[in-house]
Amino acid sequence: MKQLSTEDFSKMERIERLNLINSCTGYKSANLIATQSIDGKSNIAIFSSVTHLGSDPALIGFIVRPTTVPRDTYKNIKETGYFTVNHVTESMIADAHHTSANYAPGISEFEKTNLEEEYKEHISIPFAKGSPIQLYCKYVNEYYIAENDTIHVIASIENIFFEENLRHDDGWLQIDKGNVVALNGLDGYCLPKLIDRFQYARKDTPTKSFLK
Template sequence: MIIDPKTFERFNAVLTGVIVPRPIAFVSTVSPDGEVNLAPYSFFNAVSYDTVVFSSARNVDNKSKDTLRNIEETGEFVVNIVVDPIAEAMNATSAEFPEGVDEFEIARLSHAPSQIVKPPRVAESPVNIECKLDQVVQIGSGDHEHGLVIGKIVLLHIRDDVIDGHRIDQAKLMATGRMAGNMYCRTNDRYEMVRPVFDPEKTQVG
């Protein structure tokens, strides 16, 4: 099957079904007036050793969503990593709430103070990434307009029990991944592949 994204109905459903699993950025922000916002984004990843990126759709009326607007106005945000114990709480915040609703309260999650940026961390998340805004790149148009948020990592919080030296214990982290539609996945099924070394004498890897 060959699919043209310009003409295929529900192309987004196909795309999100093949690019899986996706990590989830649980982004906390604060408005200039001090209102806290918390929302999940699965178009998210690290794109270098000190930079994270996620995209947020514009609303139908072309206004920025709370998260995007807060970041554009304050230049700060926190990415909280979603793990199995808080997956349902994360999902509870994914509804389209009216402006001013405290998603922390909706999800029964706790604030934890950040050290450099103003937005609070999610205390129940084992990993929190404090970020300063580098830039927002506008991509797409019309109903498909997104703000691509590029953030510089200024501080990383990791719960002591999930890190050993410089390595993360994935079994203790229990990260949650986003699939398509309403489907999610756990990361407890893992396997190892050792990176091969090229041998010029054999002209092959092994």
Template sequence: MMYTKEAIENMDRITRLKLFNAISGIKSANLIGTIGTNGTTNLAIFNSVVHIGSDPALVGFISRPQTSEVGHTLRNIQENGHYTINHVHPEFIKNAHYTSAKFEAHLSEFKQCKLTEEYTKGFQAPFVKESTFKMGVLFKEAIEIKLNGTFLVIGEIDHVMLPKNSFVDDDINLELTKSVGVSGLNTYYSLKKLEKHPFVRIHEVPKFLE
């Protein structure tokens, strides 16, 4: 199958949405936890969390255009400066998925989707208790992407909690953490470790052409 630019432009909105949310392949499924100035917590599923840098330890995610109905996550982050990123595991995929519903601002997705708030001393945002792999993140900046009105939200990792024995030989085994991948908006995958290769140095590159 091949789609030209003209065919893409003529697609109905839902078909285009599903195609281009899945086209980049399997991504990590994460729940981002925040709390507003009024004390109401918020939880939303994201498939766009990416590594930005290691020193300092930075992560980013894409926030949709802000409206009065959506955008509670970014507003809370900008107001509070703290947020959490929590891996999704098979036991609560369904609960995590339904946090994407457009709940009213005064309702907490934690309660509506039966997930549990968890707090760490000195960190002002809720973690997901059911998640065994989670990060506390400090907000650094939100860069507007003018092409579509979204924002790249960048934060510095302040806390990391992960399953015992999952960090082995300087490598996180995501199969052992039972972290879940997502394709598009609503299809979830388990992760299986296939191969591991050494850090690449030019003199160690295999001679593929021989």
């Protein structure tokens, strides 16, 4: 196996280091975060850092780097307190990727792509139309990560919208039925397929499939 150390990282060109370090932790979720400014301007941007934090209460976290793009997302969340998380499907990947382009603040990526705003009853923040799982989230807190000047945003899941065919009787959403993609690094879009689902692991008992 090839081995690279921190000394090797420091000698790398910026783009090579970005590609290597972004791809070395494994697959990442591909989510479009949609927001609205206090004066009603929509924004949508792709994020790969949305992480499950806990189920009771239902909490997620994601990382923003406030000094770089996407700036509008963080500003809008701070203004309104709310945002939506929308899963990216195979047919949305080119548009989802384009939301990472460096548009001037206030420009809506909904206008620059084929992504369409969808509005739900009693919710003023847009969703991404056609996304098979959509979360309506409320800003709860943030933790400043001093080591690299980023912010870990903590949010509660207020509502989950999903296509009914994804849901199993025990609450589990089978994401591959929605053609949802995963990210490999900054720019590699992958389509996962379920290979097995296992029952709760018990000590000294072989792993049992749910499916077989």
